Amino acid sequence: MKKALLTGLTIFLATILIAGNIKTGAESVHEYLPLLKGKRVAVLTNQTGIIGNTHLVDSLVSLKINIIAILSPEHGFRGDADAGEHVASSVDQKTGIPIKSLYEGNTGKPSAELMKTIDVMLFDLQDVGVRFYTYLTTMARMMEACAENGVKMIVLDRPNPIGFYVDGPILDMKYKSGVGWLPIPTVHGMTLGELAGMINGEKWLKDGMQCDLTVIKCTNYTHASMYQLPVKPSPNLPDMRSIYLYPSTCYFEATPVSLGRGTAQAFQMYGHPNMKGYEFSFTPKSIPGAKFPPQLNKECFGVDLRTEPSIEEINRAGINLEYVIDAYHNLNLDDHFFRSFFELLVGQGYVRKMIKEGKSASEIKAMWAGDVAKFKEERRPYLLYPEN
Numbered sequence: 001m002k003k004a005l006l007t008g009l010t011i012f013l014a015t016i017l018i019a020g021n022i023k024t025g026a027e028s029v030h031e032y033l034p035l036l037k038g039k040r041v042a043v044l045t046n047q048t049g050i051i052g053n054t055h056l057v058d059s060l061v062s063l064k065i066n067i068i069a070i071l072s073p074e075h076g077f078r079g080d081a082d083a084g085e086h087v088a089s090s091v092d093q094k095t096g097i098p099i100k101s102l103y104e105g106n107t108g109k110p111s112a113e114l115m116k117t118i119d120v121m122l123f124d125l126q127d128v129g130v131r132f133y134t135y136l137t138t139m140a141r142m143m144e145a146c147a148e149n150g151v152k153m154i155v156l157d158r159p160n161p162i163g164f165y166v167d168g169p170i171l172d173m174k175y176k177s178g179v180g181w182l183p184i185p186t187v188h189g190m191t192l193g194e195l196a197g198m199i200n201g202e203k204w205l206k207d208g209m210q211c212d213l214t215v216i217k218c219t220n221y222t223h224a225s226m227y228q229l230p231v232k233p234s235p236n237l238p239d240m241r242s243i244y245l246y247p248s249t250c251y252f253e254a255t256p257v258s259l260g261r262g263t264a265q266a267f268q269m270y271g272h273p274n275m276k277g278y279e280f281s282f283t284p285k286s287i288p289g290a291k292f293p294p295q296l297n298k299e300c301f302g303v304d305l306r307t308e309p310s311i312e313e314i315n316r317a318g319i320n321l322e323y324v325i326d327a328y329h330n331l332n333l334d335d336h337f338f339r340s341f342f343e344l345l346v347g348q349g350y351v352r353k354m355i356k357e358g359k360s361a362s363e364i365k366a367m368w369a370g371d372v373a374k375f376k377e378e379r380r381p382y383l384l385y386p387e388n
Contacts, residue, residue, distance in 0.1 A: 271302020
């Protein structure tokens, strides 16, 4: 049996493809396989949980690991559902393993009954490094469920594609929600493995609980790495340009302005049928992953960010509120421009107020400079990788 397991592992490892010289935690199979042998395992993952060209679940099944359930986050196990869409539990056709959706019933956590049937929770999701991207909340809530039920959690770490800077205000916890669960800046510059350690160390779980946590680190990764994601993390982040613009354009979700959902390049444009003075236009359509996008089938006029500014300029600027400020003044809707969701995304109450007062993007950014400096010091003990 042992010989067969080792033979299977050797064959499996031969299929691993490494992006550059960076290896993800999932690729270090020898580190976590012994922690799974003889255990009842649940795997929280989606389409990003790959090792080379092989999905993590398929790999573990081939190595005779007893996977009793697959847990799926926002967008589902295959990563093709709309943002926040109800995703029903089902069965993985390839392996026959039950898939339990964390978005079924909008609980965000597995049932206590399910947790009683497992020994180890294996977590492998590709994050994009922004507080309001929900996979971070999913991880924190799963840590809480594991702590409540005495289940060990293993995080297979993956690089942060925008792990080279920190920006934005620390979340005011009165705005805590599914898109803002922790008191961290908008762009936190950490991997999920690092954040898991910080969640435990800072006792951010309910009642100060701590999770029995093991992080399988990436190798050859630093926070200066420009990591290219091999698989898109969700339907509306199709490429690296969308990911780099995401911290600046996602705020349009809390306005009437379309950010390009319903096109092939969401988060790389913004517009509205009533915006004036722009020649560029686009029309959101119902497409997989964006079935009912804002301004559906309406021609929107606005700004094309698909080629300009350059990637270097986008990343040098960090969070850029000029786009939101431009649309706010163009539409002249005053408070009707903002929805209550805006504060949940931005994390503070002063941003809306300053935009309405006519403050510039740089003036608003100066307000959170202290938060950025404070957080960089707070996170230092939890960093697993060099900062440069």
